[in-house]
Amino acid sequence: MKILGISGTQRPNGNSEILLKHSLKPFKNKGFETKHIKLSEIRVNPCKGCEECNKSGVCIIKDDMHQIYEAFRWCDGIIISSPVYSRNICSQLLAILDRHYAVKNERPLEGKFGGAIAVGRGAGQAITINAIYNWMLSCGVICVPGELNGVTAKASDPGDILQQKEALRQAEILGTNILKLIKKVKN
Template identity: 55%
Template sequence: MNILGISGMPRKNGNSEILLNAALEPFAEAQWHIERFLLSEKKVEMCIGCETCRERKTCFINDDMEKLYDAYSKCDAILIAAPAYWRNVPAQLKAVFDRTYAVGEKKLLEGKLGGTIAVGRGSSGGQSIVLNIIHNFYLSSGVLCVPGELNGVTASADKPGDILDQPRRLEQARILGRNIIKYAK
């Protein structure tokens, strides 16, 4: 089985990425193949709305989205972790969602399982909005949303690494991973 983990964090080793890694731990234990797509290391251009993809069945922009399209087709499940930026997902992750439109008719994610992690500053930093945005992407792509203990995983963290002092949130991420494995069976 294959899991695709996407970190929507444009900064390396942010709290979202740390939680993503915690959520991926159960997959390593279950011997799933893990593919990480870290937007801090990738180049994904914005969609320009040209509709060329409707004719070509893929986007003409040559960047790391081609690798992600391939990962979409190979994965059995997907985890997306993102920080809340002004009560929204970061622009880099929004570009991924928009560019997925190019392969929408191929239904590369349809029927696959998906989990969501959102981190924001404070208790009302936009985490629930970020969860909804990612869940909307999943539902639009045919992904089946898997809950953690409740919905997706939310956390409050400010400075890089703050989440490491929150063992309960790290465990919440692992529970999300275990739930995806349970539903995959």
């Protein structure tokens, strides 16, 4: 069983990344494979809208997105975390979601399970969760809730989320729910 975590934050150990790590714990605790992609450590350019991928099946932009295409194919489930700026998904993560367009016909995420995490200073977490889940649905991902929906939290300074035991618990519940569904399907 393999789970992919994508962290959209540009802050090393940012609050949304910390929650993502907590959501991956149930998989690690069971000895399953995890891959944690940090967008702060790779370079992914925005889509050019050139439509070359529709002709060749390959994106012509030369950057690190090829790692993410391979991770989409590799995983059984995916959890995406985003910080919230301007009441929406962060731009680095939006580039990933847009660039999925190059493999839309292949549908590497179809039938896999996914969850979403959003952390912001004020408003916009629900919009961000909805944006991630809407993208997942368009990819054929089966969206999995935590206790209620995706995981949302309010935090400002780096590490603030570590004082929010309920948010950390909610992230682990999200991971546990995805794990249970993958296990049911695999069995």
